[in-house]
Amino acid sequence: MVINNQRSRLSRIKWNHFANYIVIALSTTLFSILSFSGNLKISTIYLLEKISISILLALSLSLVVGFLGELSLGHAGFMCVGAYLGGKTAALLEPILGNGILTFIIAIAVGGAVAAVCGFVIGLPALRLKGDYLAIVTLAFGEIVKSIFQNTSADTFGGALGLKTPRYNREYLFIYAFIIVIVALAVIQNLMRSKHGRAITAIRDNEIAACATGINVTKYKLIVFLVSSLFAGIAGVLYSYSNFQVQSAKFGYNYSIEILVMVVLGGMGNINGSIIAATLITFLNLKLATVLTGDLAVLQNLLYSLLLILIVIYNNAPALSRVRGKYNLKSLIAKVKKPKVDPAIQNDDKAYWANIPTKIEMDEIISVDATPQDPYKADPPKKEK
């Protein structure tokens, strides 16, 4: 292993690890400048708020589905808890603290915390149940939450009519929302790159093996459920702020599936993919809603479901494994971008193994004339025919 000391500190930062923060931060800055100069339509601001909520939801669900490998069908339930509790907190605090940033932060904290507690409680049975059963429990949780909020009295949570929440200044809300998205991204990305993240993916790949290597499966499953529901709850609070009202009918099974579609379309266990898919689907949803009216609006659902089926079959069917190896994004990128690193001077764990010559041909052996004093020079990488 040779470490190249000449490389500057700056060039050693893995820029691709920060690319997503930078893109989100830059676009947020751009849109906020546009918003303050009055060039942004209300519909665009609304779209941005919805996109930020979807990104938060997709990120948090991808933690459970993509990284822990458990299916959660009640993600909208956590969001519902956050929306109601956060919205109610905001409505209660408005006469005391006014409708400012302080109220917003407290509402976010309360909504997120209560949702996280729910996540913890749902995580507890998750320790005893696996796979299909856990999916059922989360599904049941979502339905229970919906049913309870639907039947509350009008002065507590609004009941079937829904809870009214204070109106907030549109110009600021989406900026705060995107700041929260960046924080969530930082938390989830760093969690997944840490030792704990490796443990979580180990549990996904083989729970028994993970258990045998001494990973505390209980602890990590609870952590994942807690973090995931925390951000879902925060997304709920943002939703209540963005819509001025909360109705529990919105947070049904179908909404949970919509979030799941974002995660699966983005590629399970791929954070950037989930962000892109969430943005695209939210954008298309709102744009198509203006074009397709009435029953034709379902055309997009039809499209999503078809895409979902096709993508899952393409990515998972055992019969298609050879096709997959040939035509995927990674190999396409590899074809365009040739590896420029010298195989001799790099870390072992990063070696491009295909470039290291393993076969020694006969005439090479005959022409060996190097003495031990000569510095080692690796053969240039060979092109495969």
Place this chain on the structure above:
Amino acid sequence: MDIITTLINGLSMGGVYAMIALGYTMVYGIAKMLNFAHGDIIMVGGYTILVFMNFSGMPLLAIAMAVICCVILGIVIEKVAYKPLRGASPLAVLITTIGVSYFLQSLAQIIFGSAPKMVNIVDLGLLQIGSLKIQMYTVLTLICTIIVMTILTLFVKYTQTGRAMIAVSEDRNAAQLMGINVNKIITITFAIGSALAALAGLFYLLKSPSISNTFGSSPGIKAFTAAVIGGIGSIPGAMLGGILLGLVENIVAKIPVLSPYVDAIEFSILIIILLVKPSGFLGKKRREKV
């Protein structure tokens, strides 16, 4: 007298749940997958009845066509969406079934619209024994469920195909080595499950004669709960779970304080049972081997 009516209503409702739950549980037992699209096959059955009733006006023809359409649909879904994924991770299969369910719902909404449609199959009237008044369809549902379940139990126990089903659910590889065509058995399972779903759709329509594209999702999820409570993969378990759930639903609906929370109570029962006995009442405990 009110109690007896409630109990009979509960039993009949439970019978319908049990019939749907059987579809879930047989597919789970044999193909080792949860079929979330099962509830939507009920919806397709309901719409088929609607179309053929408007066409011909003959209830029996409509019912027969519903069963046939659902069986074909079940087989097609199995071949197109689930068969390529045999051997893939359970999560992928689960997500595909959700995709199929979503697909069927949106397709139905595009074809038939989202507004509920009324289907009047046949007016059966009231049955009166002394001071006891029962809706006739309740009794019919109960009788039909009992007949269907008896036939199914006999089929699984005494025919060659039925015994092959048990063998596949016990150990797929060993069954294959004994000369059982596993793919064929799985297809037959889907066909039987879909036929039961079509019948359940009929009984549901007799009870509440309006149908929309989400017609199947509520009974689907509840029957699924029933299958899990009884122990998924077990045929008597599905029957037990379904009847239990039907009774609970009808009894809770009679208690004024609890009645708005019927759904919440049913799902809470599910969570509690899963916590106390994760494999359900009659389910087998599977030990994991490395």
